[in-house]
Amino acid sequence: MPNALLAASLLLISGLPLVGLAAAEPGTGPSPARQLELRALLVQDCGSCHGLSLRGGLGPQLLPEALANKPEEYLVATILHGRPGTPMPPWQHFLSEDEARWIAQLLKRGLQ
Amino acid sequence: MSWFGLVLDGSPRINANVSSGTRDSGLRTRLRFRWIALSGLLLGLAAPISADPLATKLRGTGDLGLIVERAAGSLQRVETSTNSILSRIEGLGDLSHASLVYSRDARFAYVFGRDGGLSKVDLLESTLVKRVVQSGNSIGGAISQDGKLIAVGNYEPGGVRVFDAETLELVADLPATPVNGKPSKVVGLVDAPGNRFVFSLWDANEIWVADMSDPKAPQLTKFTDIGRQPYDALITPDGRYYIAGLFGEDGLALLDLWQLDKGVRRILPGYGKGEQPLPVYKMPHLEGWAMADDKVFLPAIGRHEVLVVDMRSWEEVGRIPVHAQPVFVMARPDGRQVWVNFAFPNNEKVQVIDSLSLQLIHTMEPGKGVLHMEFEPRGEEVWLSVRDLDKVQIYATEDFRLLKELPVDKPSGIFFTDRAHKIGL
Numbered sequence: 001m002p003n004a005l006l007a008a009s010l011l012l013i014s015g016l017p018l019v020g021l022a023a024a025e026p027g028t029g030p031s032p033a034r035q036l037e038l039r040a041l042l043v044q045d046c047g048s049c050h051g052l053s054l055r056g057g058l059g060p061q062l063l064p065e066a067l068a069n070k071p072e073e074y075l076v077a078t079i080l081h082g083r084p085g086t087p088m089p090p091w092q093h094f095l096s097e098d099e100a101r102w103i104a105q106l107l108k109r110g111l112q
Numbered sequence: 113m114s115w116f117g118l119v120l121d122g123s124p125r126i127n128a129n130v131s132s133g134t135r136d137s138g139l140r141t142r143l144r145f146r147w148i149a150l151s152g153l154l155l156g157l158a159a160p161i162s163a164d165p166l167a168t169k170l171r172g173t174g175d176l177g178l179i180v181e182r183a184a185g186s187l188q189r190v191e192t193s194t195n196s197i198l199s200r201i202e203g204l205g206d207l208s209h210a211s212l213v214y215s216r217d218a219r220f221a222y223v224f225g226r227d228g229g230l231s232k233v234d235l236l237e238s239t240l241v242k243r244v245v246q247s248g249n250s251i252g253g254a255i256s257q258d259g260k261l262i263a264v265g266n267y268e269p270g271g272v273r274v275f276d277a278e279t280l281e282l283v284a285d286l287p288a289t290p291v292n293g294k295p296s297k298v299v300g301l302v303d304a305p306g307n308r309f310v311f312s313l314w315d316a317n318e319i320w321v322a323d324m325s326d327p328k329a330p331q332l333t334k335f336t337d338i339g340r341q342p343y344d345a346l347i348t349p350d351g352r353y354y355i356a357g358l359f360g361e362d363g364l365a366l367l368d369l370w371q372l373d374k375g376v377r378r379i380l381p382g383y384g385k386g387e388q389p390l391p392v393y394k395m396p397h398l399e400g401w402a403m404a405d406d407k408v409f410l411p412a413i414g415r416h417e418v419l420v421v422d423m424r425s426w427e428e429v430g431r432i433p434v435h436a437q438p439v440f441v442m443a444r445p446d447g448r449q450v451w452v453n454f455a456f457p458n459n460e461k462v463q464v465i466d467s468l469s470l471q472l473i474h475t476m477e478p479g480k481g482v483l484h485m486e487f488e489p490r491g492e493e494v495w496l497s498v499r500d501l502d503k504v505q506i507y508a509t510e511d512f513r514l515l516k517e518l519p520v521d522k523p524s525g526i527f528f529t530d531r532a533h534k535i536g537l
Contacts, residue, residue, distance in 0.1 A: 045393065045394075048208075048209070048393075048395070049395070051206065051227075051249070052206060052207075052208035052226065053226075055206070055226070055248075056267070056268065057209060057226060057249065057267060058251075058267070058395065087341075087343075087359060087392060087395065
């Protein structure tokens with residue numbers, strides 16, 4: 001029994017990144033490991049246009065002050081579907097709706 | 113004996129002693145010399161670094177370079193002769209999308225940070241000499257032909273500011289054409305012969321040529337309606353043609369700087385032939401463009417293709433299907449190979465094109481986040497930034513062997529000092 005428990009916890013630890021890659025259950029939000037991936041994506045890849053510190057670049061600033069009057073739904077839709085006519089691409093192939101929502105909430109709250 | 117003599121001959125300070133000791137007999141002089149030489153030798157053994165501070169400092173900068181650590185806001189100072197890191201320079205602010213240019217003596221680098229910071233770095237002393245925050249948000253810059261002016265392209269507020277290369281004091285301010293009440297963002301800023309800067313306006317669809325012959329009174333020539341949303345630009349190594357890539361439409365805008373009166377013409381119009389372009393997760397760069405065998409190799413935007421253009425007619429002569437959307441398309445200095453890296457989510461690979469046959473000859477997978485490539489000045493080796501591995505990898509370009517890996521924190525741009533003497537870099 002202790003062996004089985006140990007095996008189970010080892011499986012849990014080693015399986016964490018894999019679990020992280022799978023889309024989260026609706027409503028539960030991304031797993032901790034997936035949250036780390038999303039943060040890296042936000043800083044490194046969204047940062048290509050919006051700046052690593054999200055102070056803007058070719059794309060607009062994404063700091064909480066700049067997003068204060070933008071509804072969460074609007075941000076989620078922009079992340080998932082992009083903004084036609086601008087360089088903002090759709091991210092729906094890489095993010096579930098829950099993940100886009102988690103990012104939108106993080107942006108409104110601030111990264112720090 | 114003669115070995116000590118050799119040491120004596122090789123040291124100018126001991127030679128100075130020789131002239132002051134001319135009254136001594138020959139034997140005493142020789143003995144003294146031996147004693148001085150011996151103590152010098154022992155000193156040398158105790159401290160392997162020469163006692164002469166000048167001797168330790170004398171070196172060239174021709175084999176030096178800087179690598180941007182974009183998240184840490186620092187630079188790694190590197191040497192291509194030994195493929196090694198020499199030191200780290202810190203405190204440069206937000207270096208996302210940072211680029212730099214070199215002074216004409218290749219001693220100083222001017223670093224353009226995302227946060228509007230303009231920093232002057234000393235490659236010999238490995239120090240940050242000066243840093244000014246000249247705007248809210250900048251995209252890159254250029255150094256003038258005479259080496260006296262540094263121009264920075266800004267997003268916020270949109271326009272170009274020109275600084276004294278010595279002091280970093282503001283010399284000229286060139287606000288861009290406003291669109292919806294805001295000055296347009298500036299992209300694709302390069303230097304051109306005649307002490308000119310050339311740049312494009314993203315929102316206003318314009319190309320400007322600023323003649324800085326009199327730095328206090330810049331002469332501007334503006335070209336309007338050059339095509340929708342120029343996103344970056346390049347200038348040919350001879351400084352003649354300026355080409356802006358267009359995000360808002362298929363095609364590129366070409367300006368012949370030898371014949372400004374002919375205006376801007378469109379090249380490769382409709383290269384997508386009405387196909388829906390793919391979403392772009394990273395804008396391609398034209399700065400590190402490729403010219404080889406009288407052909408120009410350009411990244412297609414929104415397509416998994418490299419476009420090949422004949423340099424005489426500016427007609428398309430081919431398209432090369434590649435792994436994903438290209439970001440940098442760069443020719444090895446001899447033009448024999450063209451190396452391509454790619455945008456998210458396919459930025460783990462690098463492909464190599466034979467410039468003569470236009471065939472892909474090699475695909476490698478350095479790791480996730482290959483952001484930049486820089487050839488050593490004569491092209492025998494190439495350095496790649498692999499962001500997610502926190503490494504810079506060095507490859508032999510002839511057989512694609514991995515030669516060395518250097519630890520660098522989230523590396524992006526790599527810049528060697530041979531850029532100091534190239535138009536447009």
